[in-house]
Amino acid sequence: MKRGFLNSSKVKKQRLYAQNESKPASTEYFKDIEGLPKLAYGRVEDTSLPSDYDASWKPESMSSDASKTHYGEEVVGTTTIPPRFLDGPPDPDGHSEWLFWGPTKVKVVGLPGYPRPIPKPTHPNMCVVRSTPDKGLGVFATRDIKVGELIFSERPLLVVPTGIRAMSPIPKHYSQEKKLQIAMFQQEKSVEPAVDRMDEAQKKAFMALANSHKEDGSGPLYGIIRTNGIGLGNLGDGPKPPAGQYYPPQFMYTAICELGSRINHSCMPNVKFSFKLSSFSLQSSASKDIKAGEELFYSYCPVLQTAADRRKDLAPYGFECKCPACLHATPATDKLRAEFLDRIRRVVQAWSEKCKSPVHDITMLDPLLELQKDVTREGLDSQGQYPFLTEVIATAYMSLGMVGQAQRYQEVKHRWDSMAKDED
Numbered sequence: 001m002k003r004g005f006l007n008s009s010k011v012k013k014q015r016l017y018a019q020n021e022s023k024p025a026s027t028e029y030f031k032d033i034e035g036l037p038k039l040a041y042g043r044v045e046d047t048s049l050p051s052d053y054d055a056s057w058k059p060e061s062m063s064s065d066a067s068k069t070h071y072g073e074e075v076v077g078t079t080t081i082p083p084r085f086l087d088g089p090p091d092p093d094g095h096s097e098w099l100f101w102g103p104t105k106v107k108v109v110g111l112p113g114y115p116r117p118i119p120k121p122t123h124p125n126m127c128v129v130r131s132t133p134d135k136g137l138g139v140f141a142t143r144d145i146k147v148g149e150l151i152f153s154e155r156p157l158l159v160v161p162t163g164i165r166a167m168s169p170i171p172k173h174y175s176q177e178k179k180l181q182i183a184m185f186q187q188e189k190s191v192e193p194a195v196d197r198m199d200e201a202q203k204k205a206f207m208a209l210a211n212s213h214k215e216d217g218s219g220p221l222y223g224i225i226r227t228n229g230i231g232l233g234n235l236g237d238g239p240k241p242p243a244g245q246y247y248p249p250q251f252m253y254t255a256i257c258e259l260g261s262r263i264n265h266s267c268m269p270n271v272k273f274s275f276k277l278s279s280f281s282l283q284s285s286a287s288k289d290i291k292a293g294e295e296l297f298y299s300y301c302p303v304l305q306t307a308a309d310r311r312k313d314l315a316p317y318g319f320e321c322k323c324p325a326c327l328h329a330t331p332a333t334d335k336l337r338a339e340f341l342d343r344i345r346r347v348v349q350a351w352s353e354k355c356k357s358p359v360h361d362i363t364m365l366d367p368l369l370e371l372q373k374d375v376t377r378e379g380l381d382s383q384g385q386y387p388f389l390t391e392v393i394a395t396a397y398m399s400l401g402m403v404g405q406a407q408r409y410q411e412v413k414h415r416w417d418s419m420a421k422d423e424d
């Protein structure tokens with residue numbers, strides 16, 4: 001029987017592709033190795049597994065009905081999402097393969113309206129993939145795009161847990177390096193069934209993605225996942241985080257996408273990703289105005305840290321960032337990034353105090369406009385807190401009767417608000 005298919009009478013009724021599930025070898029199954037460990041990158045001299053380790057290990061796999069939604073904690077499954085019918089056409093918005101931990105699947109398929117169609121941008125083909133001189137392939141805008149506009153949305157090729165997890169017990173006597181090599185090996189084995197389930201076009205697209213982990217012991221699939229994964233803060237294992245917060249990194253999932261994963265890094269990004277659970281799709285929206293022909297960028301690391309810390313975070317991707325913010329980094333720009341959130345918070349607070357009495361003096365706007373200029377020069381106008389600053393500036397202009405200026409700044413806030421409203 002071909003893996004991934006059921007030929008039981010149940011399937012004849014459901015007419016769905018089956019999913020695979022694997023049972024744990026012990027209660028250690030799927031536990032983290034010391035949280036989210038730092039994995040090796042670059043060239044690792046010895047990537048071998050210990051000679052007494054059973055390298056023929058692979059997750060035990062059984063097929064089950066893809067319409068099943070509730071699982072115990074001990075199950076790890078691979079499913080096609082949304083379900084794919086054996087005798088029907090594929091979903092017009094595409095399918096993802098998802099390696100999930102038992103109780104997490106129902107968090108998606110139990111949502112009202114699931115599976116919803118993926119959101120569509122107002123214009124088709126708003127971007128194109130092409131070569132860059134120094135970063136491999138990249139994605140470029142084909143038209144002017146306004147902040148907040150949806151550029152594209154897509155179902156990921158693959159979604160897997162972000163945190164590396166031991167899929168079967170790893171003997172305690174091995175060194176941490178060897179334990180990590182084993183964990184990476186198990187990770188590779190655990191995603192093989194998910195990649196096997198892809199159709200030819202999906203598999204081709206997945207295998208064509210960049211891989212900056214060819215010499216550190218990551219297998220070919222896991223290397224692609226490490227290079228291209230986009231963290232999904234709102235899809236994770238365990239208890240749901242409070243509103244507005246993300247799952248902790250070791251419990252989040254990561255998406256590998258045909259288009260989104262072609263977007264290169266910049267510390268001055270112009271794209272924001274969000275994940276819609278009910279349509280199981282990744283949205284890429286403009287986090288600032290983008291001109292036709294400009295390259296799209298998102299940040300692979302937290303941007304509100306110093307250039308040196310960003311460089312450290314980016315090292316596993318095998319490149320040194322040459323964005324203007326990195327090339328022209330100074331202690332002052334490091335400080336601006338470190339203090340960005342605080343400064344915005346202070347401005348908003350101070351302004352709400354001032355608003356209690358009318359504003360007549362245009363010079364009161366100077367510090368606000370100066371901060372806005374610094375923030376924009378540093379590329380931080382792509383951050384979700386920036387519209388709070390533009391709103392304060394809009395209010396100030398309005399109280400001075402400068403309606404045109406006020407509207408220009410207020411529009412940025414409105415566009416961010418409508419982008420946030422679209423998230424689920």
Ligand SMILES: C[S@@+](CC[C@H](N)C(=O)[O-])C[C@H]1O[C@@H](n2cnc3c(N)ncnc32)[C@H](O)[C@@H]1O
Nearest residue numbers: 135136137210212228261262263264265317319
């Ligand atoms: C997610 S992929 C991005 C798409 C990739 N350029 C491609 O050809 O498919 C990540 C890889 O792209 C390259 N990359 C991304 N951003 C870069 C940048 N700012 N400078 C140089 N290389 C970059 C690195 O090789 C990195 O490991």
